[in-house]
Amino acid sequence: MTERPLAEPSAGAAAAAALDCRVSDRDVELRFSVSAGRRLAIVGPNGAGKTTAADLLAGHLRPDAGAVHLHGQLVSSPGLHVPAHRRRVVSLEQRPALLPHLTALHNVAYGPRSRGVRRRPALDRARTELEAVGCGDLADRRPHELSGGQAQRVALARALAVDPELVLLDEPLAALDVEVAPGIRRLLADRLTGRTVVMVTHDPLDLWALADDVVVVSGGRAVQSGTVEGVLTRPGSDFAARLAGVSLLEGTVVDDDEVHTPGGDTVTGHRPGARYEDVSGAEPGEVSDWAPGTRAIATIDPRAVAVHAAYGPADEAGAGSPADGVVPRSLSSPRNAWPARVVELAPAGALTRVTAELRDGQRVDAEVTSRSAAELALAPGVDVTLVVKAAQVALYPRS
Numbered sequence: 001m002t003e004r005p006l007a008e009p010s011a012g013a014a015a016a017a018a019l020d021c022r023v024s025d026r027d028v029e030l031r032f033s034v035s036a037g038r039r040l041a042i043v044g045p046n047g048a049g050k051t052t053a054a055d056l057l058a059g060h061l062r063p064d065a066g067a068v069h070l071h072g073q074l075v076s077s078p079g080l081h082v083p084a085h086r087r088r089v090v091s092l093e094q095r096p097a098l099l100p101h102l103t104a105l106h107n108v109a110y111g112p113r114s115r116g117v118r119r120r121p122a123l124d125r126a127r128t129e130l131e132a133v134g135c136g137d138l139a140d141r142r143p144h145e146l147s148g149g150q151a152q153r154v155a156l157a158r159a160l161a162v163d164p165e166l167v168l169l170d171e172p173l174a175a176l177d178v179e180v181a182p183g184i185r186r187l188l189a190d191r192l193t194g195r196t197v198v199m200v201t202h203d204p205l206d207l208w209a210l211a212d213d214v215v216v217v218s219g220g221r222a223v224q225s226g227t228v229e230g231v232l233t234r235p236g237s238d239f240a241a242r243l244a245g246v247s248l249l250e251g252t253v254v255d256d257d258e259v260h261t262p263g264g265d266t267v268t269g270h271r272p273g274a275r276y277e278d279v280s281g282a283e284p285g286e287v288s289d290w291a292p293g294t295r296a297i298a299t300i301d302p303r304a305v306a307v308h309a310a311y312g313p314a315d316e317a318g319a320g321s322p323a324d325g326v327v328p329r330s331l332s333s334p335r336n337a338w339p340a341r342v343v344e345l346a347p348a349g350a351l352t353r354v355t356a357e358l359r360d361g362q363r364v365d366a367e368v369t370s371r372s373a374a375e376l377a378l379a380p381g382v383d384v385t386l387v388v389k390a391a392q393v394a395l396y397p398r399s
């Protein structure tokens with residue numbers, strides 16, 4: 001992704017917001033864009049570069065190479081910088097930044113006023129925006145008289161009162177109580193649909209509820225992007241897989257429906273959308289993304305994984321231990337049986353999430369009943385066999 005030279009200042013002109021730039025002292029080099037009216041979520045591990053991206057769009061940070069465009073206009077490059085207050089970009093932070101000495105109404109009216117709107121129409125607009133977030137009756141309160149959820153509603157009204165071209169959200173629900181967050185999430189979904197939004201989030205719920213598209217960043221680089229559904233059904237990294245709530249295994253294609261992990265386990269699955277012609281049907285010279293030896297990933301829903309006590313040595317029926325690469329006949333229907341060692345247990349009421357490590361260190365989660373976790377005496381360090389039906393394993397070429 002870093003091969004291509006960084007953007008000429010004219011690039012990115014078509015998107016509502018386009019970032020193609022480098023911040024060298026942070027080792028961040030990001031390239032992504034969002035179309036007008038779309039809501040893009042930036043996700044990634046700590047230190048990946050999410051806040052840096054938001055700061056570049058807001059104008060709080062300047063790139064030392066490349067360019068930032070907003071609605072086709074160059075707003076940042078090494079030689080030019082439109083300051084934050086001259087961009088039509090508003091930010092909604094974890095903790096609402098309301099002016100403490102102003103009432104809710106005047107906080108909301110402040111933006112239009114400072115952009116030259118006369119007092120009366122600015123106050124009218126502020127009332128309309130407060131009504132729209134369900135806070136019409138709080139107009140005369142000052143910020144310290146508002147609850148966290150109410151303050152976040154007022155902050156949203158304040159952000160939207162200036163008709164922003166881009167709304168930046170930085171974990172807007174993270175500081176709210178769990179009882180309050182769903183209502184604010186619904187409000188954001190309602191008020192932000194159809195606007196151009198870039199949001200930083202760690203919460204998969206925010207992705208489904210608030211975003212159309214997602215870009216996954218890691219180590220200062222955009223490593224995957226697409227629609228939320230596309231990325232979460234086909235995660236390209238462990239991080240994205242965790243967001244999607246599935247496990248991800250990497251391996252090498254050996255057959256139409258079979259992948260081998262580096263540890264020697266066979267992963268049998270199905271390929272959503274594939275026509276199963278690649279391995280045997282590719283013409284000579286044709287490049288297939290699913291051919292023996294190419295890299296592949298498998299995604300597995302933890303609810304589809306059964307945890308068995310580790311298989312013993314070969315039994316009378318001639319079946320052997322999966323440690324030897326042999327699956328017992330009695331379990332040949334599920335197809336996948338991988339020896340693994342439990343590394344973590346997370347009980348949550350009647351269900352327990354078991355994280356187990358395959359022989360090559362790749363991890364698979366299983367969701368089992370807490371009763372069976374107790375019966376199997378599962379604990380970190382215990383050897384088990386993970387059993388999954390092939391129909392529950394999705395195989396994809398590694399992009």
Ligand SMILES: Nc1ncnc2c1ncn2[C@@H]1O[C@H](COP(=O)(O)OP(=O)(O)OP(=O)(O)O)[C@@H](O)[C@H]1O
Nearest residue numbers: 025026027028044045046047048049050051052053
């Ligand atoms: N003010 C700064 N000066 C120098 N380096 C910084 C500064 N802020 C962040 N960095 C570095 O830049 C990189 C990207 O950080 P950034 O804050 O953008 O990550 P993030 O994805 O937002 O992380 P988090 O999820 O922890 O908030 C990290 O290596 C970080 O240490």
